[in-house]
Amino acid sequence: MSRYQDVIIAGFGGQGVMLIGNLLAQAGMEHGLDVTFIPVYGAEMRGGTANCTVVMDEHAIGSPLVRRPLSTIILNQPSLEKFQPRLAEGGVQIVNSSLVEKSALEPQRRTVYIPVNDMAHRLGSVKMANMVALGAWLKATGALPPEAVRDAMHRVISQHYARLIPANVKALEAGYAFV
Amino acid sequence: MSDCLIKGNEAIAFGALDAGCRCYFGYPITPQNEIPEVLSALLPEAGGSFVQAESEVASINMVLGAGSCGIPAMTSSSSCGISLMQEGLSYMSGSHIPGVIVNMSRGGPGLGDIGPSQGDYFQAVKGGGHGDHRSLVLAPATAQECYDMMFRAFELAFKYRNPVMVLGDAIVGQIKEPVLRRPPADAPGAAGLEERAADWRLEGYGRRGPDATPRLLKSVYLAEGALAARNRLLQEKYEAMKAETSVACTDVDDADLVVVAFGSIGRIAGSAVRLLRAEGCKVGLLRPVTLFPFPEAALQQLAKQGKRFLVIEQNLGQMIEDVRLAVRGIADAAWHGVMPGLFIGADALLDPIRDALREI
Numbered sequence: 186m187s188r189y190q191d192v193i194i195a196g197f198g199g200q201g202v203m204l205i206g207n208l209l210a211q212a213g214m215e216h217g218l219d220v221t222f223i224p225v226y227g228a229e230m231r232g233g234t235a236n237c238t239v240v241m242d243e244h245a246i247g248s249p250l251v252r253r254p255l256s257t258i259i260l261n262q263p264s265l266e267k268f269q270p271r272l273a274e275g276g277v278q279i280v281n282s283s284l285v286e287k288s289a290l291e292p293q294r295r296t297v298y299i300p301v302n303d304m305a306h307r308l309g310s311v312k313m314a315n316m317v318a319l320g321a322w323l324k325a326t327g328a329l330p331p332e333a334v335r336d337a338m339h340r341v342i343s344q345h346y347a348r349l350i351p352a353n354v355k356a357l358e359a360g361y362a363f364v
Numbered sequence: 365m366s367d368c369l370i371k372g373n374e375a376i377a378f379g380a381l382d383a384g385c386r387c388y389f390g391y392p393i394t395p396q397n398e399i400p401e402v403l404s405a406l407l408p409e410a411g412g413s414f415v416q417a418e419s420e421v422a423s424i425n426m427v428l429g430a431g432s433c434g435i436p437a438m439t440s441s442s443s444c445g446i447s448l449m450q451e452g453l454s455y456m457s458g459s460h461i462p463g464v465i466v467n468m469s470r471g472g473p474g475l476g477d478i479g480p481s482q483g484d485y486f487q488a489v490k491g492g493g494h495g496d497h498r499s500l501v502l503a504p505a506t507a508q509e510c511y512d513m514m515f516r517a518f519e520l521a522f523k524y525r526n527p528v529m530v531l532g533d534a535i536v537g538q539i540k541e542p543v544l545r546r547p548p549a550d551a552p553g554a555a556g557l558e559e560r561a562a563d564w565r566l567e568g569y570g571r572r573g574p575d576a577t578p579r580l581l582k583s584v585y586l587a588e589g590a591l592a593a594r595n596r597l598l599q600e601k602y603e604a605m606k607a608e609t610s611v612a613c614t615d616v617d618d619a620d621l622v623v624v625a626f627g628s629i630g631r632i633a634g635s636a637v638r639l640l641r642a643e644g645c646k647v648g649l650l651r652p653v654t655l656f657p658f659p660e661a662a663l664q665q666l667a668k669q670g671k672r673f674l675v676i677e678q679n680l681g682q683m684i685e686d687v688r689l690a691v692r693g694i695a696d697a698a699w700h701g702v703m704p705g706l707f708i709g710a711d712a713l714l715d716p717i718r719d720a721l722r723e724i
Contacts (some may be wrong), residue, residue, distance in 0.1 A: 204571065207369070211369050214367060214369055214542045219541075220369070220542065221539055221540065221541050222369070223535065223538055223541040246635075247633075247634040247636075248631065248710040249535065249539050249632075249708050250707050250709045251710075252708070252710045252712060253709075292373040315575075346623070
């Protein structure tokens, strides 16, 4: 299971959690891996966090759900509170320093504390904060080459928004370069 | 054809289309709404009909109507909506009318929640409707199986002239996975399915020429002995369905303990079994793919080899009864329940399986 990887991506509704989850799964599939993507609906849909789980493996995936993820992408404070305690030992968390208090980070965790909102804003739109975070995750985990994700954008981002792809690629690269 | 990354629900819709479904009737309910969403766009384009009915009761009776004309038709809903359809399902069985029903079940009882649950097992496999009605029941665990099983569902519905249910849950309905769309060359398609209905479907008396005899599809048999004869026919049909029994087994050959689990919990249990194998535990997995007919023979055979069983299901104890019946007189089966509505990972099943192994 050398290429096994899983990640829980969490944030407010509207931060693009599902989009980068889909994008990662699509890229993994195009890279020849088996993948699962599952949005978890529940009480957290209203007001709290939206989250999804992506699993990638070179073998057929059994469970699409993970209790103790090998990695997380945390885009807001409530998500850190929910998922930091669940992070597997030795796992890595990508944490949005623009919205999450540094004091909330557990020092023993491997953490990439990155201002994805501010970086996205400087690149043209705060809406691309999710892509910056995904770029950082790609570098921190080495799970997929960033090119795979870049290429997959054309299948995941609709034709209507295709003009935004170059900017999103820049955001992805900025996150990758930060780590 | 390359893989596409789609939800289990979308795979159901594409599978139905590719298998030859011509009519969809349904009423919206979470967590299965992607099925009508996709079919509402694509079925009319393919020359079929999509109707959003006024209720689940209407939906199943529309399926009954289309099926009585020999047309491949389906509906989909979730738990409480499926409860409303039970009368229609019983009439379809009683009248020998084919149709496909998808239940992407939700937590129950009552309105429950929209999380994963296997609480509809009894309703699905024990008939659900009144009388000795049975549906053939298929349980997908992956988005690919959602797609492939729609071919099987329509084939079996027309082969046995009976309702076929595809029983999933919120996990398999909402999961996105690579799915290979490949209409098999040997699938009958709409025309092939309708051809099988040529000698019984209602198509207009006059159209079959002057020597045609009237056809009547009904479930009421009031004359003395008539209902007995009808039920004997149904009994033979349910017996014949045993030929369709299907299971997916992993690592059972040298296993001391065989985990029995279906659908989404089946695949999660599969991960747990793989992790325990890596620890050296002699465990395997038997995942029933057909829930009715139930894989009694496969379980019996394993029981005779001295294996013991642990049933894991997301309800308060339903399939365990069928497993115990299957292995009665040879072995017993332990049980571990996951509460409906919970999203669990493989780690939640490791200790229950270790405990069952220790108790052998």
